[in-house]
Amino acid sequence: MNDSSAVQFGAVTVVLLLVLFYGGTYAISRGIRKKNENADEYMTAGNKIGFGISAASMTATWIWASSMYASAASGYEYGISGPIHYGLWGALMILFIYPFGKRIRSVAPKAHSIAEVMHARHGRSSQLMLAGSNVVGSVISLMSNFIAGGVLISMLSPFNFIQGVLAVAAGVLLYTLWSGFRASVLTDFIQVMAMLGAVAIIVPFIFFAAGFPAAFETGSANLTPAQGNFFSSEAFLGQGAPYIAAVLAYAIGNQTIAQRLFAVREDLIKPTFITATVGYGAMVIGVGMIGVLALYLGFEPTNGDVNNIIPEMAASYLPGILLALFFVMIIGALSSTADSDLAALSSIMMADIYGQNVAGKEKANPKTMLFIGRLTMVLASAVAVAFASLQLNILDLLVFVGALWGALVFPVLASFYWGKVTNKAFTTAVIAALVIFIPVRFELIPLVGPVGILVDILSAVGIAVILGLMSFGFFGLRVAKIVAAAAFLLSAPFVIGFLHDYATLSASLVAYAVSTLVCYFMSFRQKDDFDFSLIRKRTGDFDEAEDEETAVAEASVAPRGAAGRTAVAIDDAPQSRGGSATGPKKEDN
Amino acid sequence: MSAGIIALTAYTLVWPVLVAIVMIVIGRAFVQEWKEARDEGIDLV
Numbered sequence: 001m002n003d004s005s006a007v008q009f010g011a012v013t014v015v016l017l018l019v020l021f022y023g024g025t026y027a028i029s030r031g032i033r034k035k036n037e038n039a040d041e042y043m044t045a046g047n048k049i050g051f052g053i054s055a056a057s058m059t060a061t062w063i064w065a066s067s068m069y070a071s072a073a074s075g076y077e078y079g080i081s082g083p084i085h086y087g088l089w090g091a092l093m094i095l096f097i098y099p100f101g102k103r104i105r106s107v108a109p110k111a112h113s114i115a116e117v118m119h120a121r122h123g124r125s126s127q128l129m130l131a132g133s134n135v136v137g138s139v140i141s142l143m144s145n146f147i148a149g150g151v152l153i154s155m156l157s158p159f160n161f162i163q164g165v166l167a168v169a170a171g172v173l174l175y176t177l178w179s180g181f182r183a184s185v186l187t188d189f190i191q192v193m194a195m196l197g198a199v200a201i202i203v204p205f206i207f208f209a210a211g212f213p214a215a216f217e218t219g220s221a222n223l224t225p226a227q228g229n230f231f232s233s234e235a236f237l238g239q240g241a242p243y244i245a246a247v248l249a250y251a252i253g254n255q256t257i258a259q260r261l262f263a264v265r266e267d268l269i270k271p272t273f274i275t276a277t278v279g280y281g282a283m284v285i286g287v288g289m290i291g292v293l294a295l296y297l298g299f300e301p302t303n304g305d306v307n308n309i310i311p312e313m314a315a316s317y318l319p320g321i322l323l324a325l326f327f328v329m330i331i332g333a334l335s336s337t338a339d340s341d342l343a344a345l346s347s348i349m350m351a352d353i354y355g356q357n358v359a360g361k362e363k364a365n366p367k368t369m370l371f372i373g374r375l376t377m378v379l380a381s382a383v384a385v386a387f388a389s390l391q392l393n394i395l396d397l398l399v400f401v402g403a404l405w406g407a408l409v410f411p412v413l414a415s416f417y418w419g420k421v422t423n424k425a426f427t428t429a430v431i432a433a434l435v436i437f438i439p440v441r442f443e444l445i446p447l448v449g450p451v452g453i454l455v456d457i458l459s460a461v462g463i464a465v466i467l468g469l470m471s472f473g474f475f476g477l478r479v480a481k482i483v484a485a486a487a488f489l490l491s492a493p494f495v496i497g498f499l500h501d502y503a504t505l506s507a508s509l510v511a512y513a514v515s516t517l518v519c520y521f522m523s524f525r526q527k528d529d530f531d532f533s534l535i536r537k538r539t540g541d542f543d544e545a546e547d548e549e550t551a552v553a554e555a556s557v558a559p560r561g562a563a564g565r566t567a568v569a570i571d572d573a574p575q576s577r578g579g580s581a582t583g584p585k586k587e588d589n
Numbered sequence: 590m591s592a593g594i595i596a597l598t599a600y601t602l603v604w605p606v607l608v609a610i611v612m613i614v615i616g617r618a619f620v621q622e623w624k625e626a627r628d629e630g631i632d633l634v
Binding site for chain 1: 604605607611615617618
């Protein structure tokens with residue numbers, strides 16, 4: 001990887017590009033730096049970010065280096081429908097969470113994480129299950145982005161992998177550490193502009209430089225019939241279906257999405273998430289098309305490693321200046337996700353661990369929270385760098401964690417709508433799903449005979465649950481029940497006796513099914529109905545004194561046109577004080 | 590060029606066009622928010 005023939009940039013050029021990129025983002029974060037940061041703003045930027053910044057941030061956060069590499073690999077492996085089966089379903093993860101996001105914001109307008117809301121809804125065990133899965137996901141994502149940075153720098157420069165990892169980790173930490181989420185979302189805007197601009201230029205350039213559209217004709221012999229078929233069932237089963245199963249799981253299990261749900265102005269959730277869906281989908285599918293072009297060209301990546309397709313296609317067809325733009329695009333993609341992971345991890349440690357479980361909401365000290373947030377960022381970066389050097393298979397890890405998140409989806413979402421769901425039902429459902437998921441995923445028991453049939457029946461239930469929940473978000477319970485029933489009846493004949501051969505997909509679907517069935521049957525006979533208005537009282541700002549000072553200061557300097565906005569900020573403040581409602585409570589609601 | 594080649598070309602190049610449109614939408618919104626924040630004397634984030 002580091003042999004001289006592969007070196008495209010000199011050491012000075014790479015250092016200059018990194019200094020330009022990280023120096024620029026640091027300068028932007030310096031511009032918004034406050035000597036005394038507010039703990040709540042460090043986590044969610046005051047819950048009032050506008051459409052432009054939040055849409056840019058959601059897009060930038062969801063696009064990471066692996067999105068591009070994996071989308072191109074999918075195009076190279078599955079042909080013309082490959083990038084769609086990677087990018088479309090990844091984009092729908094953003095789209096399908098927004099109806100639930102609107103509900104979550106309405107019951108907990110000033111929360112910092114979904115786990116924090118679970119604490120208010122159920123108690124500690126449900127909260128820590130969700131927070132724990134959030135932490136695992138963010139650490140893996142952080143590690144993956146550092147690895148991508150190390151690989152890119154070692155491939156395109158004389159520097160080695162470890163030097164690349166350290167440069168990226170230090171660069172991201174430099175601009176994120178002081179202002180946290182505020183720095184993350186503002187720098188996301190610049191990063192997404194660089195990324196989108198690069199794709200808009202680079203993809204058409206490679207297309208024409210590589211001899212397309214004529215090469216579509218001359219290279220068609222390089223495709224198998226399945227690769228040339230837009231409706232390839234091979235691509236759907238190999239790439240699309242496992243991703244559809246993960247659509248809601250990733251959205252629920254990832255604190256970076258939740259943070260943006262709580263940060264954006266409540267009336268802007270829908271346009272923000274729809275725009276991010278289109279932005280993510282277009283960019284990732286667009287880059288994935290480079291993999292399809294490579295397939296038509298008969299391009300062979302070095303060592304047969306499909307992760308080399310994107311950088312090697314870029315190095316083959318782009319002139320120096322555009323190769324530098326490509327370099328910035330990948331660095332921007334991995335940095336924008338890494339800074340979001342750091343902000344997500346710090347908010348979980350600040351709000352969920354310290355704020356709710358160590359000090360308690362009433363006694364939490366905002367200055368201590370900020371110290372914990374910054375310490376978390378430093379420690380998480382160190383852990384991610386240490387694990388990055390092991391170069392684990394990240395996508396395998398993420399597929400595994402994504403399937404685990406499937407066990408949480410129904411209990412979490414049902415807890416926001418259905419007052420009968422109890423802490424015991426939530427916890428038991430998730431544990432039961434995991435207990436069954438593990439042996440199915442790793443085939444610890446042979447999936448043959450009656451066991452195979454049982455797994456297939458549960459998989460059909462899992463399909464019904466996923467499609468039912470997706471419908472529920474947009475169309476309500478009645479349509480969701482019809483869709484779920486139809487999904488079960490239509491999928492069962494195809495699934496039963498067949499799907500257990502696909503252990504990864506089956507395990508994921510079984511996790512959905514088991515957690516849903518256990519949660520439902522443990523809850524539906526409950527007589528108590530939870531009062532959702534309690535959540536608003538039990539969640540909210542930790543740093544209220546400074547919020548009020550800020551609001552008063554803003555009101556004093558703002559001209560008349562802004563009075564409406566600042567008045568709302570002041571009026572909101574008393575509502576977030578819980579009084580006795582935020583105190584200790586019985587855990588099982 | 591055959592219809593198939595034209596379709597494949599459009600299928601490849603529609604994504605960069607969509608990306609450019611999203612860029613413009615987000616960019617314009619950001620500039621407007623930045624101006625509002627500056628005029629009102631409040632923080633952008």
